[in-house]
Amino acid sequence: MNVEDKVAQTGWAGLLDPGEAILWQGRPGTAIRLGIGDIALMVFGTFFAGFALFWMVMASMAGGLFWVFGSIHFMVGLGIICWPLLGRPYLRRHTWYTLTDTRAFIATELPLKGKQLKSYPIISDSQLTLDDGTPGSVIFASEWRRGKRGSYETRIGFMQIDEARKVYGLMRGIQRSET
Incomplete structure (x- = not known):
């Protein structure tokens, strides 16, 4: 089976750039965690x-x-x-993560919002943060949102994943290949 057939079978046909390859896919843990x-x-x-x-x-x-x-x-x-x-x-049960050799994708499917797919480029200037733990998180972007008391920054990444160190290493490899 060639790469194009495999991409089409996994539902990524038309979403990836030509030559873009999937390096990792995963989902956040669904356990209840209280801070x-x-x-x-x-x-x-x-x-x-x-x-x-x-x-x-x-x-x-x-x-x-x-x-x-x-x-x-x-x-x-x-x-x-x-x-x-x-x-x-x-929310975590309805979230999927994908890392390609150029971008990170976060997909969600929620009853009132429907399907949503966001992509974030992984470039040499991207600030990567590894929150090591079991499960861990890899933060690769942030967004400013408006709230009742002004704006606040939200961290974006692959949250509560079992393979955080591996994914962090893959992202560092992408950054090194950018330079």
Whole structure:
């Protein structure tokens, strides 16, 4: 089987440049991993949902259906609590990574967003960072995003992969061949 047939079978036909070769493909780990920020977020969500529940109970004592408006806040609190436990692993389960000899691809398929494919060139000027661990991450780009309190930088890379050192080495090899 020639290279073109293999690329067509894997779904990459028309996406790769002529002569571009796939070096590595993988997916992020889907295990639940909680950091200090996640725990703080969950504690906040617990207080948020708890206050909403307290408000709903007090409002229901006054009679009528006014207490129902508190259910929106209660559900938001539950969402904040559940995001690190269910949301992030769901996102990782629907993410795929591919490294070619010139670019890094991150593909996602989410219910409301649909399929999305982003590519990032790997050039000699790319800042590579290896977050060594089990699993590890290889950071190769960043993006500035706008939030409620101004702009913030988001790190982009192959997150929580088992072969982080290998992928980092492949990317360093791509950079060396650029010079």
